[in-house]
Amino acid sequence: MHAPLGATAASDNVSRPLALEAIGLVKRFDGTTAVDGVDLTVPQGAIYGILGPNGAGKTTTLRMLLGIIDPDEGVRRMFGHERPHDIARLVGYLPEERGLYPSMKAYEAIGFLGALRGMPLAEAKRRGRDLLEEHGLGHAADRQIRQLSKGMAQTVQLLGTLVHRPRLVVLDEPFSGLDALNQGKLERMIRTLADEGTTVIFSTHVIAHAERLCEGVAIIAGGKVPYAGSVDAARDRIPAQVRLETAAVDGPWRAALPADVRHKGNFWLFSLPESGIEPLLRALIEGNAGILSLSIERAGLHDAFVHIAGEAAARALDEETSAEQAR
Secondary structure (H helix, E strand, O other): OOOOOOOOHHHHHHHOOEEEEEEEEEEEEOOEEEEEEEEEEEEOOOEEEEEOOOOOOHHHHHHHHHOOOOOOEEEEEEOOEOOHHHHHHHEEEEOOOOOOOOOOEHHHHHHHHHHHOOOOHHHHHHHHHHHHHHOOOHHHOOOEHHHOOHHHHHHHHHHHHHOOOOOEEEEEOOOOOOOHHHHHHHHHHHHHHHHOOOEEEEEEOOHHHHHHHOOEEEEEEOOEEEEEEEHHHHHOOOOOEEEEEEOOOOOHHHHHOOOOOEEEOOEEEEEOOOOOOHHHHHHHHHOOOOEEEEEEEOOOHHHHHHHHHOHHHHHHHHHHHHHHHHO
């Protein structure tokens, strides 16, 4: 298990060395500000998500962090280096715009990508065959990319991202276009990488992936990052909700319910009181409310996203997710 991220960048700095750090990153294109003051920290060995709708600035942020483009303002550091190109061999990057030479065989494509990261080509090809075998695609090693299914071709490109055993893996919308089976395989692969000590950062517009995988997230909307920190701290920005069912509809115990209570018949919904649930339980029992059921439900990451980024950004996120599921 990964140690939990702190709610602030400062706690991350104290607890674990950083794989990536961004301070005040700004990027403009033709007078339009695409990224406006991004701050984030990614501890080594973390799974970290950049969460937001398309056009929010996720890809531009990743490209600045990797040194593919330079920020107009701000500082980015990778393993403490301010020039990411100097340690590019430590990084595996899967861009959103996928592409492999269609005439290459699967193992050759992986080997080619490894060679681009400094591996001897023969070694990279051998490693490519091994990776294909490990991931259930050994039978496709000698097939041309054009002969593979879309999911298989995406797996080949992902393996090409990992062939040189990077310390940091950056994936831009890696789940896009994958069916549920291949999405599950990718999630397991990401967890395995982190268990082995590799830092994984990925962008996504699908909240479920971030909630299942990530210990930390940066929520990005309109080029700004209104929140960067642990998933738990994001969820805790919204009070937990109490769902209560009582046998009685009225009684002196009702005075103990919080002011924001909503109810229909014998069902009651309200925020968990700051004093905790115990004083309320005493009042319910002593007042003979007749507790039939009681549950405390923490806010999900989707609710936290709505709270932090706003309704418009959340709606755009949901529409993109629905459109992708319909394809």
